[in-house]
Each structure stands twice: as structure tokens, then as C-alpha cells.
Amino acid sequence: MTIRIYNTLSGKREALKPLEPGHVKLYVCGITTYDYCHIGHARSALAFDMIVRYLRYRDYKVTYVRNFTDIDDKIIVRAKEQKCSPEELANRFIDEFYVDMDKLGIDRPDIEPKATEHITEMTDIISELIDKGMAYQAGNDVYYIVDSFPEYGKLSGRNLEDMKAGARISVNEQKRNPMDFVLWKGSKPGEPTWESPWGPGRPGWHIECSAMSRKYLGETFDIHGGGKDLIFPHHENEIAQSEGANGKPFVTTWIHHGFVTIRDEKMSKSLGNFLTIRDILSHYHPEILRFFVFSTHYRNPLDFSETAMQDATTGLVRLYKCIAAVSSLNLAAGVGQSQSVIDDKDRLNIKALEGRFQQAMDNDFNTAQAQGIFFDTAKTINRILKNLPATPLPADITFLKDAGSTLKKLGDIMGILREEGTHFLDTRKQQMLAEIDIDETTIDALVAERFQCRAEKNWARSDEIRDQLLEKNIELKDGPDGTEWSVKRS
């Protein structure tokens, strides 16, 4: 089976064929470091984290590069506002970014280059483009000549004529063609500057990715990724720069993920409708955010709402309850005299888990389908658990425990089910308990009183206690070994 990936360049799903067999080289556009990250950034980081984990699970070696844009207009403006240097501002938000990434359990990429540490690599490419007649200096700026690259527009499906017709680009007297874009900006007083053959200045936005990807992954590599909003102009311009300078294809496969929306509108700083990662993580467990993110295919829009987060919570708790129940099975308890209670259909269903998971994920990383398979498996496991006799066959217990381990192993690719089931549920219980107006001692006392009442068949008082606790969002569960309680979400 091969992994098929949707390629923005061709508009089709294509089989993954790394240029170097078995080794995938991946470059992802990272953040501009001037503010806290919102959940749109989280989706990007999570999507590529999942992709890298899946490729590694499928035995590919992966070299994963993700950059930091640490010099740019927004950084300069924000630094001025906050009365610090652009460098200080950038470093501060890189640190904050790592705080969020660590909380989300996202692995670090192999290489995380910063734009400001690769100025020479950028000026090299700019010089090459000038030598080839594909760029020109105008004043203290250097521009790319879009007309020199006949394939300009091939990624975004545009042509220069159409773009000029609907041009919203501000007129710049220096440019020969309004579509030409800046490679190097002459510096204004007070701005960070670097020396260059064209005078002091700083790089344009697009050139950093051309320069850093070439340095770390070569002139041609397998996958380049980012948000859909980067298709034009950012990635289109990268192609023009890199293919122009190198005279070789730049990237085989372009992966672009969809946006996080709120009430079906793109979450963005300019609309002011964004929620930061730390906003969300102060209310929800990181795995709940991950479960939510992966409930929709990565290319589709993902609409954030409290309801959707509640659904994700319910779903993840359901899976955790299942694996907690399996891990609490005691292998030594079985004395082996009973027969297997697992019928062939259920056995096959559980055995098919990993194969079905791979089939879903091979098809353009279909995590939504993969989650469906998890639920389907959990349902089967729960059914078997229900039918398990007091002294189950040890082989049955082993079979179930293996199924639980497989769920955890596959869940780890999406970054879920990483905790022990009982630990996750207990922690959650404690957190929810802290939010409501009752303590554990009181609950235990009432439960004990109710136990006595039930023994005396005093159902009136027994129900009264249950209702009283339910008012505080405490749900009771009477089992053969006594009464358990849990905190209900209000």
C-alpha cells in the first residue's frame, strides 16, 4: 500500500514517491514571531506533527524543517510599540511558541532555522537571480521580474493578465511591473539592517524559505506545506525564486491545510475573532484540542465552537473509558476453565484495526475516518467486556489488552490516548471537582449514608441523596462492588 497525498500543484491525490527512496524531506512555513499563537497556528503545527509521525510510523525517514520568520514589518511595528528591539520581541515569542507546542505535545522539527540567521544564503539567491536577469535593483530595493518566469501562477492557478485586471496592489513607482515582488528592501532609519551588495537593508518575506529550504533540504525536495492562505502569493513566489535561481523543480508535493473558523469565518488577527492556544488550554486538556482538530480532514475548514469541543470531550472520554476498562483487567484472575467469549466477527473486527487505520491514513491522512475506526473498535471491545465471565479465559484477556495497546499506539500518531486511561479520567475528575462547590469528603459521606439506606431499602432517602448530589453535578453509578461517582459537565 502506498500513501496518497493531495498535491495542490496538480489538484490530485498522488502516490508518495520520495526522491531519495525511504527518506521524505519536508519544509513547513512556520510562524511570524510577533504575538501569541492562536488555534489556527495550532492546527498547522498539529497537522504536520501528525503527518510526520505517520510517515515515521510507516518506516520513512523524515527530515522536517520548519522556519521562524523573525524579521518582518509586523515585528518591527510591534517592537516599537512595546519599546523593545525586534530581536527581543521575536525571541520572546519564540519562547512562548515553545511553551504552547510543548503543552500540546508536539515534537520539535529536526531543524528550525531563523530568517535572521540566513541572510547570506538569501543574498546569494538574490545575486543569482540578478545575474540571470530575473531580478533588478531599483533604488535600494531589489525586485523579482515575474515576466521572466513563464510558469508564474502554476501553483495558484492564476495568470498575470487576470491578476492585473483585478489588481488591488498598491502602485509602487519603483517597480517595472506591478506584479513584481520585493526580494530585498532597502532599510529605513531605525530599522534592523544587514549589509548587502545593494546597500543596507533586509530581506523580503518570500526569499527566506527559498534560501533555507535549499540549504537544509536541497534544490529539489519532496513536500512543502503551510496554510491555504500561503498558496498565493507566498508559495507561488517561492517557486518563482527557487526554480528561477536553480533551474530545477523546487518541490514535488504541496500540502495546504484549511483554516480554523468561528461561525464559519476565518479566524484571523485582522478580524479579531481569534482564540489563543493558551486560552483553549486553560479550559481543555490538550488531547481534547487534538481530538477536535483531527475530527475533520486537514484540508477542510474546522469550525470552532463550545459544542464541538464538548463533542470532542465526550468522544475522547469514551475512548479513555474503554482503554481504562481493558487495562484494569487482571490476567492472573483467569483460571482457564472457561471458554472464549469472543466471537469470530468481533475478533476479526479488532484484528482489522491497524489495517483499517492505515488504509484511512494512507488516503491523504484521513484522521476523521481513523477516529471513526477507533470508535468502532472501542464499541466491539466494550461489547466483549460486557460478556466477560467472572473467570475469563486468559487468552481473551491478552487479546483485549493487545487491542488496547494497539489503540494507544495508533492514537499516539494523532497525539491522543497517551496517558493511562485511569490517570486521564482521575485527573479530569479532580479538575472538574475543583470547579464545583463540593468536596470529596462530603461526597464520600453522602455516598456512605446512601449505601446504608440502600441496604435498608430506604429508597426515598437514597434517591434524595442522589438528587442532591446531581444538583452539584455529581452522578452516581451503582455497581455490584458499591457506588462510584463522577462529575458531570454542566
Added chain:
RNA sequence: GGCGGCGUAGCCAAGUGGCUAAGGCAGUGGUCUGCAAAACCAUUAUUCAUCGGUUCGACUCCGAUCGCCGCCUCCA
């Protein structure tokens, strides 16, 4: 205006032309229970925005229409 995408049950969401249109949430009936809860079982789309076309066969391909969203300016 140009380009791209989406429209599948009350809600969310898979579906790589052909086997019963996954799965989750919510709902309903049942098993269990003193009654509940959880879990399990059953049930919930003769139909995939609409209308045409291609095909032996279409949710899936093509065209048109309607609606929504995104990009074309910084953006994940």
C-alpha cells in the same frame, strides 16, 4: 471581476464509479438496575443543494443553476 473549495440525517463528519451511504453527538425503544447512571443492543438519510448529461451502473465524472466560504493586501 479572476482563481480555488464546499453543500451528505437535528448537529458534527467520512465516503479512492459497482457489495448494507463509516463514525461521533443528540433523540427514541429495549437489556441491566429498587429506580437511575454508565455500558451494551436496536432504531434514526430509498437518499447525498437543485436540474440535466456521460455510463450497464454516480454521493463519487462532466455541465448549468442556487447557496456558503477562502485567496487575489499581512495571514496558519
